[in-house]
Amino acid sequence: xxxxxxxxxxxxxxxxxxxxxxxxxxxxxxxxxxxxxxxxxxxxxxxxxxxxxxxxxxxxxxxxxxxxxxxxxxxxxxxxxxxxxxxxxxxxxxxxxxxxxxxxxxxxxxxxxxxxxxxxxxxxxxxxxxxxxxxxxxxxxxxxxxxxxxxxxxxxxxxxxxxxxxxxxxxxxxxxxxxxxxxxxxxxxxxxxxxxxxxxxxxxxxxxxxxxxxxxxxxxxxxxxxxxxxxxxxxxxxxxxxxxxxxxxxxxxxxxxxxxxxxxxxxxxxxxxx
Amino acid sequence: xxxxxxxxxxxxxxxxxxxxxxxxxxxxxxxxxxxxxxxxxxxxxxxxxxxxxxxxxxxxxxxxxxxxxxxxxxxxxxxxxxxxxxxxxxxxxxxxxxxxxxxxxxxxxxxxxxxxxxxxxxxxxxxxxxxxxxxxxxxxxxxxxxxxxxxxxxxxxxxxxxxxxxxxxxxxxxxxxxxxxxxxxxxxxxxxxxxxxxxxxxxxxxxxxxxxxxxxxxxxxxxxxxxxxxxxxxxxxxxxxxxxxxx
Numbered sequence: 176x177x178x179x180x181x182x183x184x185x186x187x188x189x190x191x192x193x194x195x196x197x198x199x200x201x202x203x204x205x206x207x208x209x210x211x212x213x214x215x216x217x218x219x220x221x222x223x224x225x226x227x228x229x230x231x232x233x234x235x236x237x238x239x240x241x242x243x244x245x246x247x248x249x250x251x252x253x254x255x256x257x258x259x260x261x262x263x264x265x266x267x268x269x270x271x272x273x274x275x276x277x278x279x280x281x282x283x284x285x286x287x288x289x290x291x292x293x294x295x296x297x298x299x300x301x302x303x304x305x306x307x308x309x310x311x312x313x314x315x316x317x318x319x320x321x322x323x324x325x326x327x328x329x330x331x332x333x334x335x336x337x338x339x340x341x342x343x344x345x346x347x348x349x350x351x352x353x354x355x356x357x358x359x360x361x362x363x364x365x366x367x368x369x370x371x372x373x374x375x376x377x378x379x380x381x382x383x384x385x386x387x388x389x390x391x392x393x394x395x396x397x398x399x400x401x402x403x404x405x406x407x408x409x410x411x412x413x414x415x416x417x418x419x420x421x422x423x424x425x426x427x428x429x430x431x432x433x434x435x436x437x438x439x440x441x442x443x444x445x446x447x448x449x
Numbered sequence: 450x451x452x453x454x455x456x457x458x459x460x461x462x463x464x465x466x467x468x469x470x471x472x473x474x475x476x477x478x479x480x481x482x483x484x485x486x487x488x489x490x491x492x493x494x495x496x497x498x499x500x501x502x503x504x505x506x507x508x509x510x511x512x513x514x515x516x517x518x519x520x521x522x523x524x525x526x527x528x529x530x531x532x533x534x535x536x537x538x539x540x541x542x543x544x545x546x547x548x549x550x551x552x553x554x555x556x557x558x559x560x561x562x563x564x565x566x567x568x569x570x571x572x573x574x575x576x577x578x579x580x581x582x583x584x585x586x587x588x589x590x591x592x593x594x595x596x597x598x599x600x601x602x603x604x605x606x607x608x609x610x611x612x613x614x615x616x617x618x619x620x621x622x623x624x625x626x627x628x629x630x631x632x633x634x635x636x637x638x639x640x641x642x643x644x645x646x647x648x649x650x651x652x653x654x655x656x657x658x659x660x661x662x663x664x665x666x667x668x669x670x671x672x673x674x675x676x677x678x679x680x681x682x683x684x685x686x687x688x689x690x691x692x693x694x695x696x
Binding site: 312314315317318319320321322323324325328332333336337340411413414427428430431432434435437438439 | 530533534537542546552557558572575576579584585587589590591592593606607610
């Protein structure tokens with residue numbers, strides 16, 4: 176009754192269990208198909224990380240455009256308001272199926288997923304960056320300018336690091352949303368977590384077991400990402416907080432301490448002068 | 450060294466400077482004082498073009514940086530970037546960069562403006578901190594320091610770039626009374642060392658002590674100026690009234 180599946184449609188490896196039971200809950204399925212779940216998770220993270228990097232960059236450009244002069248600020252505002260309102264599902268179908276009809280160019284599911292997420296989330300990141308940049312006191316850039324720094328340098332070395340620190344909790348939140356949004360890319364055949372789950376389910380009929388597993392994977396991802404972003408926040412906090420953050424910044428601390436020591440030793444020579 | 454002529458500044462429809470003339474010679478200590486809103490900070494900020502005058506001449510070492518005087522031919526202008534590289538400024542709110550340690554607050558401009566290597570910049574920054582007595586605080590962040598310490602770092606930061614003129618915009622106004630002294634001590638040492646300084650301050654005691662050229666301003670105009678003995682000899686009724694209420 177069940178034809179042996181063509182392993183290639185599952186992306187990686189083959190489904191290992193074909194036990195059919197509607198009554199019992201076959202939790203063993205999860206372990207048997209751990210490879211598939213693992214690679215589905217990896218693919219979801221890959222798509223979302225590439226999209227995160229692209230949408231942070233594009234979002235920053237949009238934020239600057241939004242804070243800029245007349246025609247530019249209008250286009251940036253229009254982009255932000257349009258793309259904030261489009262659901263991921265609509266976006267990815269539009270990119271994957273719509274654009275290929277329009278242009279004749281076919282994106283791979285991976286590319287389509289990255290583009291779809293970038294289109295949407297750059298609009299969110301633009302607003303996050305804009306509010307963070309506007310939260311900085313004007314004295315910060317004035318101090319940089321008064322020191323003779325050029326405007327681009329003031330932006331990259333003074334404003335952007337501080338704005339990033341302010342924006343980081345929101346960026347982390349958004350990124351968890353991005354990872355979850357990769358689940359809709361099952362419709363274009365991207366073999367991410369939900370696609371893997373559906374594939375296994377279609378021959379084993381264990382939706383409770385399998386989708387519980389999928390949910391647990393997403394929850395674990397959210398926990399892990401939250402931990403990573405919290406650590407980043409601690410690294411950027413001043414003074415640095417937490418063991419991991421202190422370890423990461425320990426080289427800077429050591430450098431400064433040795434510098435203090437070397438200059439203290441040299442002190443008697445020049446202190447006579449003062 | 451610094452020459453302002455007919456400097457006017459308008460914010461919206463409100464003219465806050467009605468034509469200011471000010472000359473600062475090398476090694477001179479100019480003190481600007483007067484009530485809030487008199488335009489003294491705006492004058493100071495015009496010198497390094499943090500405020501670009503609506504009209505008027507801002508000359509530094511003979512080079513025009515301002516928009517020029519109306520009716521005269523457009524002058525050859527220097528860039529604000531070049532001007533600011535010769536002029537240091539200290540702010541009322543310190544404006545240290547909170548994401549950087551005291552040391553790296555000084556390293557950043559040394560590297561990006563003076564193009565020093567990381568090692569040279571760190572050495573020089575540490576020496577600047579040592580000069581204001583804060584070497585031990587090199588690894589601290591601004592949030593971990595007192596206001597007086599922060600302001601001394603800000604002074605060290607400006608001085609590390611070897612400016613020819615130092616501008617001080619109410620450097621002690623945001624400090625606890627107890628902490629004013631340590632900042633004034635650093636400024637006093639700088640003045641004795643021959644630095645050209647323009648200081649906006651309410652510390653008239655300090656002004657009396659170091660001010661070679663004292664300027665009393667009110668409502669966007671210079672009311673009265675004088676030399677060392679200005680505080681005893683000023684004659685304008687507004688100046689005397691202001692002194693009486695402050696001292």
